[in-house]
Amino acid sequence: MTVLPLHHHSAAATEVLNGWKTAEAANALASSELDLEIPSNLTVPQFLFDSRHFARLDHYPDAPWLIDSVSGRTIARDELKDRSRALAKAISVRYDMGQEEDPVVCIVSVNHVDYPTTVWASHLLGAAVFTTNPAFTAEEFELQFKAAKPSLFFVQPDILATVRKAAAASGVPSDRIIVFNTPSSDSALDDAPSTIQELVNLGLDSDPSSLCEFRLGLEEGKTRTAILFPSSGTTGVPKLISVSHYAFIANVLQAAVYNAGTGKEPIPVADRRYKPGDVSLAVLPFFHILGLLINLHHALYSGMTVVVAPKFSLGGTVKTIATYKITHLL
Incomplete structure (x- = not known):
């Protein structure tokens, strides 16, 4: 077996790669119509954290799922x-979101290691997630907020005033805006909004029974909105594109199955384009479908570590590639 030259693999990791080379493992991976069925009753986080599939690849035991490119902070699966x-x-305790009918949570931020946390937390409560570009003006936000009707916001601190103005015009009170933890959010912000870390601490200290995890019906994943993305706006004002949990999961599996190969001769893991031990740089914005679906979810589903970068700059990106030995750059 040839081990990737840029990475030091543990003995356990090497055994994992070798294990996929056996005939028994190959037979187990041979696809059938049943193998290719797409779950229609799972939310995105339930699919990512708890489901199994022949094309899924697990991370090495010592490999983080996410790394913050700025601070170097690493976050593993369980965390x-x-x-x-x-x-x-x-969110359930403070904002009673679990009682709302078809709630929508809006995320307005550049990439952040807690961006996926806000997406998955919202889905655990049955909320659709509306992701949008933080570079928009208050007027552009207002149009989108009135269309999507979000009742809770996660916002990068430096555009807080802009989002507040647009949210207020849409009838959303300022106390339903939560900011991402960044150096600027640790200083005095106007009206001291809640931060994600503050709420995470509250949740960790809360009674476990205070969360009633949202569950989809048998075929509900096909109709329940997971993500609302704004379109490019080429023909006018951006439209909202609704992506169901089923469609989102189907796209992840589509890429994973293609990566695995199908039939009687699946591609050995060591020869796959995306595999455990690889490191992907997520500089594509998570508020776009390619950034959120492929650069984040598919990479994680392939056992890869994702280095999260807030934005692209030539010098910064080159430094990040060298520091974290990036193997995949989308």
């Missing part, structure tokens, strides 16, 4: 899952 559940609990 991500715990943070998502804790944030969902806090």
Whole structure:
């Protein structure tokens, strides 16, 4: 077996790669119509954290799921899952979101390691997630907010005033705006809004029974909105594109199955384009479908570590590639 030259693999990791080379494993991976069925009753986080599929690849035991390119902070699977559940609990307790009918949560931010946490926490409560470009003006936000009707916001701190203005015009009170933890959010912000870390701490200290995790019906994933993306606006004002949990999951599986190969001769894991031990740089914005679906969810589903970068700059990106030994750049 040839081990990737840029990474030091543990003995356990090497055994994982070797294990996929056996005939028994190959037979187990041979696809059938049943293998290719797409779950229609799972939310995105339930699919990512808890489901199994022949094309799924697990991370190495010592490999983080996410790395913050700025601080170097690493986050493993269990911490991500715990943070998502804790944030969902806090939202349920403080904002009673679990009682709303078809709630919508809006995320207005550049990439951040807690961006996926806010997405998954919202889905755990049955909320659709509306992601939008933080570079928009208050007037552009207002049009989108009135269309999507979000009742809770996660916002990067430096555009707080802009989002507040647009949210107020849409009838959303300022106390339903939560900011991401960044250096600027640790200083005095006007009216001291809640931060994601504050809510995560609240959720970790809350009674576990305070979260009633949202469950989809048998075929509900096909109609329940997971993500609302704004269109490019080429022909006028951007439209809202609704992506169901089923469609989102189907796209992840589509890429994973193609990566795995199908039939009687699946591609050995060591020869796959995306595999455990690889490191992907997520500089594509998560408020676009390619950034959120492929650069984040598919990479994680392939056992890869994702280095999260807030924005692209040539010098900064080159430095990040060298520092974290990036193998995949979308």
